Amino acid sequence: MIENKKILLTGAAGFIASFTAQKLLADGYEVTGIDNMNDYYDVRLKKYRLKKLRAIPGFSFIKTDIEKLPVLEKLFSKNKFTAVINLAARAGVRASMNNPRIYLSTNTLGTLNILECMKKYQVQKLVLASSSSLYAGQSMPFHEEQPVNSPISPYAATKKAAEMLCRAWHFLYRIDISILRFFTVYGPAGRPDMSIFRFIKWIDEEKPINIYGDGTQSRDFTWVEDVADGVCRALKPLGCEIINIGGGREAGSLLEIIAKIEKILGKKARLNFLPCHAADVKETLADIRKAKNLLGWEPVTGIDTGLFKCADWYLKNKAWCKNIATGE
Numbered sequence: 001m002i003e004n005k006k007i008l009l010t011g012a013a014g015f016i017a018s019f020t021a022q023k024l025l026a027d028g029y030e031v032t033g034i035d036n037m038n039d040y041y042d043v044r045l046k047k048y049r050l051k052k053l054r055a056i057p058g059f060s061f062i063k064t065d066i067e068k069l070p071v072l073e074k075l076f077s078k079n080k081f082t083a084v085i086n087l088a089a090r091a092g093v094r095a096s097m098n099n100p101r102i103y104l105s106t107n108t109l110g111t112l113n114i115l116e117c118m119k120k121y122q123v124q125k126l127v128l129a130s131s132s133s134l135y136a137g138q139s140m141p142f143h144e145e146q147p148v149n150s151p152i153s154p155y156a157a158t159k160k161a162a163e164m165l166c167r168a169w170h171f172l173y174r175i176d177i178s179i180l181r182f183f184t185v186y187g188p189a190g191r192p193d194m195s196i197f198r199f200i201k202w203i204d205e206e207k208p209i210n211i212y213g214d215g216t217q218s219r220d221f222t223w224v225e226d227v228a229d230g231v232c233r234a235l236k237p238l239g240c241e242i243i244n245i246g247g248g249r250e251a252g253s254l255l256e257i258i259a260k261i262e263k264i265l266g267k268k269a270r271l272n273f274l275p276c277h278a279a280d281v282k283e284t285l286a287d288i289r290k291a292k293n294l295l296g297w298e299p300v301t302g303i304d305t306g307l308f309k310c311a312d313w314y315l316k317n318k319a320w321c322k323n324i325a326t327g328e
């Protein structure tokens with residue numbers, strides 16, 4: 001254990017945070033994880049991830065919510081955290097249209113609560129999860145200096161607001177902040193509302209795949225362990241910087257991704273084309289030079305290996321995955 005290296009990790013039962021926790025613990029940090037265990041997607045996945053984390057020495061868990069300021073205050077007063085990694089969020093781009101208020105209260109007000117606690121209890125370092133969806137309408141590859149003032153989803157708007165709060169709290173109170181813009185993160189035990197989890201499960205179960213639009217949209221899919229590595233590297237002092245954490249290569253269109261999954265599973269997909277979704281960006285690709293320069297970070301796992309590993313995890317856990325709800 002690294003002495004005096006106690007990290008508060010929010011959203012600890014979430015997909016990216018669970019991998020981040022594993023990496024932090026392997027690196028010798030002590031991790032206090034919090035999560036409200038909400039049911040935006042099947043809670044069994046969150047419990048599955050948490051069970052694995054609880055088995056690792058140095059990890060402790062408290063079920064609570066970043067929206068509850070008094071509870072957070074108590075947590076900060078009782079623990080001397082060296083840094084906070086805020087990965088708790090409402091994260092569905094399209095789903096954010098259904099209940100925008102909860103996105104605002106978690107992603108923006110929750111971040112504000114954390115910043116206020118950090119100010120009060122003098123915690124110096126924050127890593128905040130932000131999103132590639134802020135780049136809607138910009139030319140690719142997306143780089144951090146582009147003006148991102150035209151979000152097309154409530155989710156992106158709330159993440160932009162959280163970024164702005166970070167800027168102000170850095171200016172006023174000198175909190176050191178790394179704002180990481182993640183690009184469509186995927187991996188084993190991923191989010192069942194996202195494309196790759198769903199497509200693998202639906203193709204294997206021979207169910208129709210719902211595709212928003214014609215399937216020519218593309219994402220700079222980023223492997224979750226690469227992302228966790230980026231998060232850990234971003235704990236270093238930087239001032240206040242926005243950094244893309246993306247694959248940085250063309251991963252191909254959704255139709256190409258589906259074809260790769262078909263090949264891995266040896267099954268044919270049944271495609272059900274739906275209208276384009278208004279909150280979706282058409283394509284994403286990260287310029288990752290800043291991550292290389294500031295963090296020495298580069299993604300290691302490419303899409304072919306990544307998809308293979310996801311399918312492998314799915315097949316090994318197929319009986320258990322059968323009952324995991326994917327939504328539509």
Ligand code: UGA
Nearest residue numbers: 091093131132133182183184194195210211212217280328
């Ligand atoms: C993902 C995450 O869900 C966000 O939390 C994150 O902030 C964002 O990446 C990011 O990069 O910042 P998204 O890119 O929409 O959002 O990821 P997916 O849900 O995997 O969707 C990728 C594409 O597949 C989209 O065009 C979507 O419309 C499409 N899709 C997804 C379908 O056609 N069908 C589905 O069932 C699911």
